[in-house]
Amino acid sequence: MTESATPSRSEALLEVEDLSTHFSIGAGRLRAVDGVSFSLQPGQTMGIVGESGSGKTVLSRTIMRLNLGNNVHTSGRVRFLDKDLLELPMKAMTDIWGQEIAMVFQDPMTSLNPVVKVGRQVSEHVRKHLGVSKTEAKKLAVELLRSVRIPEAETAIDRYPHELSGGMRQRVSIAIALACSPKLLFADEPTTALDVTVQHQILNLLGMQQQERSMAMVLVTHDLGVVAGRTDEILVMYAGKIVEKAKTAEIFQTTEHPYTEALLRSIPKTDQPSHTRLAAIAGRPPTLIEISKGCSFSPRCPYAQERCFEEEPVLEETTPGHYTACWYRVGTPENQEAWDKNLAAGRLSTLAIDQGHIVDEVPVNVGSGGN
Amino acid sequence: MAGSGKAHLRGREDVLIRAEDLVVEFPVSKDRVVNAVSGISLDVKRGETLGLVGESGCGKSTTAKSLIQLPPPTSGTVNFAGNDLTELAGEDLRRTRTDLQMIFQDPISSLNPRRKIGDVVAEPLRVWGPRESTEQKELVNAMLEAVGIDPQIARDKRPHEFSGGQCQRISIARALVLNPQVIICDEPVSALDVSVQAQILNMLEDLKADYGLTLVFIAHDLAVVKNVSDRVAVMYLGKMCEVSESNSLYATPAHPYTRLLLSSSPVPDPEANIDVTMVEEGDIPSPIDPPSGCRFRTRCEYATERCAQEEPVMRPVYEDHFVACHHPLVSVPEPAEVSA
Numbered sequence: 001m002t003e004s005a006t007p008s009r010s011e012a013l014l015e016v017e018d019l020s021t022h023f024s025i026g027a028g029r030l031r032a033v034d035g036v037s038f039s040l041q042p043g044q045t046m047g048i049v050g051e052s053g054s055g056k057t058v059l060s061r062t063i064m065r066l067n068l069g070n071n072v073h074t075s076g077r078v079r080f081l082d083k084d085l086l087e088l089p090m091k092a093m094t095d096i097w098g099q100e101i102a103m104v105f106q107d108p109m110t111s112l113n114p115v116v117k118v119g120r121q122v123s124e125h126v127r128k129h130l131g132v133s134k135t136e137a138k139k140l141a142v143e144l145l146r147s148v149r150i151p152e153a154e155t156a157i158d159r160y161p162h163e164l165s166g167g168m169r170q171r172v173s174i175a176i177a178l179a180c181s182p183k184l185l186f187a188d189e190p191t192t193a194l195d196v197t198v199q200h201q202i203l204n205l206l207g208m209q210q211q212e213r214s215m216a217m218v219l220v221t222h223d224l225g226v227v228a229g230r231t232d233e234i235l236v237m238y239a240g241k242i243v244e245k246a247k248t249a250e251i252f253q254t255t256e257h258p259y260t261e262a263l264l265r266s267i268p269k270t271d272q273p274s275h276t277r278l279a280a281i282a283g284r285p286p287t288l289i290e291i292s293k294g295c296s297f298s299p300r301c302p303y304a305q306e307r308c309f310e311e312e313p314v315l316e317e318t319t320p321g322h323y324t325a326c327w328y329r330v331g332t333p334e335n336q337e338a339w340d341k342n343l344a345a346g347r348l349s350t351l352a353i354d355q356g357h358i359v360d361e362v363p364v365n366v367g368s369g370g371n
Numbered sequence: 372m373a374g375s376g377k378a379h380l381r382g383r384e385d386v387l388i389r390a391e392d393l394v395v396e397f398p399v400s401k402d403r404v405v406n407a408v409s410g411i412s413l414d415v416k417r418g419e420t421l422g423l424v425g426e427s428g429c430g431k432s433t434t435a436k437s438l439i440q441l442p443p444p445t446s447g448t449v450n451f452a453g454n455d456l457t458e459l460a461g462e463d464l465r466r467t468r469t470d471l472q473m474i475f476q477d478p479i480s481s482l483n484p485r486r487k488i489g490d491v492v493a494e495p496l497r498v499w500g501p502r503e504s505t506e507q508k509e510l511v512n513a514m515l516e517a518v519g520i521d522p523q524i525a526r527d528k529r530p531h532e533f534s535g536g537q538c539q540r541i542s543i544a545r546a547l548v549l550n551p552q553v554i555i556c557d558e559p560v561s562a563l564d565v566s567v568q569a570q571i572l573n574m575l576e577d578l579k580a581d582y583g584l585t586l587v588f589i590a591h592d593l594a595v596v597k598n599v600s601d602r603v604a605v606m607y608l609g610k611m612c613e614v615s616e617s618n619s620l621y622a623t624p625a626h627p628y629t630r631l632l633l634s635s636s637p638v639p640d641p642e643a644n645i646d647v648t649m650v651e652e653g654d655i656p657s658p659i660d661p662p663s664g665c666r667f668r669t670r671c672e673y674a675t676e677r678c679a680q681e682e683p684v685m686r687p688v689y690e691d692h693f694v695a696c697h698h699p700l701v702s703v704p705e706p707a708e709v710s711a
Contacts, residue, residue, distance in 0.1 A: 051564040051565075051566060052535075052564050151654075165654050165655070166427070167654065168654060195426040195427050195591055196426075196591060196592070196593070196632060196635045196636045196637075197426060197631060197632060197635045198426075199635065199637070200634075200635035200636075200637075203637075203645075204645070207645070222564055222565065223565070223637060224565075224639045225636070225637030225638055225639045226637050228637070228638065228639050228640055228641045228643060229638075229640065229641050229642070229643040229645045230645060248641045249641045249642075251641075252639070252640065252641045253641075262566065263565060263566065264639060266565050266566050266568070266569035267565050267569075267594070267639055268568075268569075268572065268592075268594040268595050268597065268598040269594055269638070269639070270593055270594045270597055270621050270633065270636065270638075271621075272597075272598070273618055274597055274598065274599070274600060274601065274617045274618055275576060275598070275599070276598060277573060277576075278569035278572055278573055278598065279569065280566060280567075280569035280570040280573055281566035281569070281570075284534050284536065284566075284567070
């Protein structure tokens with residue numbers, strides 16, 4: 001979790017290069033993930049943040065190769081240690097799942113099998129991948145449940161998922177994911193369905209297990225509050241692309257992309273007085289089907305100028321380690337100029353941030369996809 | 372209180388809703404009941420927003436639903452504008468209830484997928500509203516406009532053609548169309564993205580001012596509750612823990628449970644010091660067999676023998692700030708706990 005623990009770039013655990021996932025659907029080609037590149041060092045924690053439909057879940061599922069079907073078009077490269085995951089036969093992938101890369105899903109009720117006792121669900125993995133005997137697997141299952149702080153683990157293994165609370169179920173899915181000591185864990189909105197107190201416990205549990213096992217983790221969430229203080233680096237995704245990438249502290253202190261800024265400002269905070277007007281982002285994410293010219297955030301951006309609608313900004317390194325795709329970065333004089341100009345012109349999305357109005361565009365007929 | 376008492380209730384003349392000693396029990400077998408709500412008393416002034424917070428299963432939704440008699444509480448009274456709703460039945464109850472409307476958590480499933488938006492919003496008017504269809508249409512248009520939906524485009528579309536945030540705004544329009552006095556919002560933004568959440572919260576504040584509404588706002592996100600509420604009530608396992616004017620509650624939480632909630636809520640601040648080794652075991656106790664005395668004692672670090680024997684009673688700690696706890700935290704008021 002600490003920055004000093006990050007080893008040098010050369011020994012990346014996971015390297016994603018120009019990864020794209022498109023789906024052919026009735027209305028056209030849906031660009032769920034579009035040219036994403038990043039790398040992850042062993043033991044590092046990365047947060048992927050974005051609204052529903054920004055492609056964050058599809059990105060993690062693509063890396064795991066869980067997107068099946070004839071309508072999926074994947075391109076790019078995913079290097080995990082010395083393997084190219086996208087090139088591996090599916091049979092080889094099954095050895096990677098659980099043993100090398102594991103995943104914790106959002107809804108523990110649907111990710112666990114409702115008719116199998118939790119003990120067997122945990123030991124199943126151990127038996128398949130490590131080839132241990134039944135009694136030994138059972139012992140391991142109890143140990144694993146204990147390590148995720150499930151009280152009375154000996155009796156808990158004989159329970160069915162419906163007999164456990166949401167928080168306990170999520171602990172079971174974490175135990176399953178950790179069973180074979182993977183090197184990388186994807187946690188896809190692991191706490192979205194849970195209460196704040198349980199969320200706090202589960203996030204702490206993930207952090208603790210990660211430290212103990214020196215495992216790398218990708219934490220996918222829509223909540224910037226969840227990734228703050230718990231990750232080394234953050235990727236902000238919008239419309240299938242990375243719009244900003246930086247060290248966690250950097251992204252909060254010197255936010256550069258208007259989307260990241262807008263996300264941060266729209267969160268209500270407990271240290272603001274009651275009835276504080278929130279800065280709402282106008283409109284909603286694009287449908288990802290029609291290819292628009294220019295920056296995909298421009299219709300909702302309070303700073304957008306003519307250039308933003310014409311030319312797409314590329315992800316550039318602005319300061320060492322901080323990448324942003326924007327023509328008018330937050331904090332620059334050009335950005336201030338753009339704001340003043342838009343405010344004077346009465347641009348609706350600028351007013352939305354300034355005064356908290358609702359700005360809505362015409363409803364679109366196609367679902368917004370994603371989670 | 373996780374305790375009982377009514378010290379936090381205000382004078383009868385000022386309040387629009389006053390519920391006393393609400394008890395809601397659901398039978399699960401021959402001689403066992405789920406004690407969903409066990410003696411909650413609360414009041415809401417006209418034009419005020421009361422926030423109800425607590426973990427899942429603490430009875431906050433059940434409390435709010437028993438206010439509008441859906442279902443009626445097992446015992447207790449609900450006084451609304453001079454009438455005791457628990458005494459009303461049939462036509463009288465249904466007519467009174469038009470003044471109390473509700474919006475729900477999942478905006479998409481709370482709208483009938485097979486009906487057009489115009490009809491969904493007009494439905495309450497068909498039961499209670501003006502008989503003239505042109506008048507109905509005008510009212511529907513006005514309400515859709517008030518929630519930022521263009522009626523010309525939306526009227527003939529169906530719910531699936533809208534995003535979650537838009538669907539929530541449509542359900543708000545439906546709740547408003549009978550010009551109610553009170554709206555009960557049951558986790559209205561929990562299913563929405565932060566950007567959309569901000570739009571809905573701002574809109575609720577505007578509508579409250581424009582239509583003179585009184586709100587009961589249920590949520591598990593403390594920051595959201597603080598943003599909209601004038602007064603906040605913290606619930607735990609069917610009991611009330613703390614009731615306070617909202618700024619005071621967050622600055623100086625007096626109940627250990629409130630502090631636990633506050634310290635658990637994620638803060639968008641990378642400097643926040645998170646000790647990942649703090650992982651509690653255990654779970655919230657079952658409401659079928661709740662702990663004796665103070666119901667929070669099994670998770671409370673300050674719990675003593677007294678907490679098991681004696682149920683704490685609501686008592687004032689500051690002005691308009693009440694707590695039901697034998698060992699309140701206010702002798703050491705530490706606002707810094709908020710971000711801990």
